Amino acid sequence: MSKLTVSVSPHIHSGKTTSKIMLDVIIALLPATIAGVVIFGLRALLVIGVTVGASVGFEALFNLIIKKKQTIGDLSAVVTGLLLALNLPANIPIWQCVIGALFAIIIVKCLFGGLGYNPVNPAITARVFMLVAFGSMAKAAFPTIVDTVATSTPLSAETMPKLLDLFLGITGGAIGETSALALLVGGIYLLVKRVITWEIPVSIIVTVFLFAFFKEGFDFTLALSQVLAGGVMIGAIFMATDYVTSPSTLFGKLIFGVIIGLMTSLIRYFGSYPEGVSFAILFANILVPYINVWTRRKVFGTGVKGNE
Numbered sequence: 001m002s003k004l005t006v007s008v009s010p011h012i013h014s015g016k017t018t019s020k021i022m023l024d025v026i027i028a029l030l031p032a033t034i035a036g037v038v039i040f041g042l043r044a045l046l047v048i049g050v051t052v053g054a055s056v057g058f059e060a061l062f063n064l065i066i067k068k069k070q071t072i073g074d075l076s077a078v079v080t081g082l083l084l085a086l087n088l089p090a091n092i093p094i095w096q097c098v099i100g101a102l103f104a105i106i107i108v109k110c111l112f113g114g115l116g117y118n119p120v121n122p123a124i125t126a127r128v129f130m131l132v133a134f135g136s137m138a139k140a141a142f143p144t145i146v147d148t149v150a151t152s153t154p155l156s157a158e159t160m161p162k163l164l165d166l167f168l169g170i171t172g173g174a175i176g177e178t179s180a181l182a183l184l185v186g187g188i189y190l191l192v193k194r195v196i197t198w199e200i201p202v203s204i205i206v207t208v209f210l211f212a213f214f215k216e217g218f219d220f221t222l223a224l225s226q227v228l229a230g231g232v233m234i235g236a237i238f239m240a241t242d243y244v245t246s247p248s249t250l251f252g253k254l255i256f257g258v259i260i261g262l263m264t265s266l267i268r269y270f271g272s273y274p275e276g277v278s279f280a281i282l283f284a285n286i287l288v289p290y291i292n293v294w295t296r297r298k299v300f301g302t303g304v305k306g307n308e
Helices: 018-042 042-065 076-086 096-110 122-131 135-141 163-168 180-192 199-215 221-229 233-238 250-270 277-295
Strands: none
Touching: 018 042, 018 076, 018 180, 018 233, 042 076, 042 096, 076 096, 076 122, 076 250, 096 122, 122 233, 122 277, 163 221, 163 277, 180 233, 199 221, 199 233, 199 250, 221 233, 233 250, 233 277, 250 277
16 A cells, blocks of 8 residues: 655656756857857957856855855856856956956855855846946946947947847947847747746836837837847846746736836936946845735635745
């Protein structure tokens, strides 16, 4: 006679592991990575290699020092390093890449307990730290005039590049943010693999578009330019959808995306930085615990709210 085993959920496992999910994210980022190297040259590849290598090295070193089981095999450090690198300009000093990786892995991730315990996205938080700490990075990322060689963002230009150039990535900007086409290919891959869902990316993109559409006097072209330029696409698809730092409920994800879209637009139009995606995602990350509480569903038959 078989025994009845009683246990808590989940009772059905999909077979997905952290390493498999992270590998899917790495694969999805390859088109943007390749596009960045093609557009900005081998200097971009150097930035990517150093940032990823430093991220993995710092996590391994931290685990070794505190005598913790090595976690670099889950590939989360690779994803963090790659995302950080793709959010950096190709002409950034290499030592700053190492400092950024140190901040992302040690300060934001490991000191909070490792993967699953970090309250904010490590890569996006490290980028914000670098923008605030290093004036040279801010000048490289947001110079006054657009120069694709210097990797400036089109958002700081006097005139916005053509939509086709923005879509293909023939503009200035961070290494991985310029080609909307490459990012969309990666996003579709993640959706097909069910690594992410549509709510957060769509709500961010639609909010940014609608804000710009009304702000620019119902100009469709300028509104679409605000979506394709800067870090909206990489932020919406790859950064804001992080499992640990995004809401768990469907309605919560929509609210989360709208908050990011609104903050991004407000910073772009009224702030001192021409780009606001990183700051917006970081701010929204802090609100996630509250969004989860506000949007959790009531448990059937009890009238008490429970987790989704």
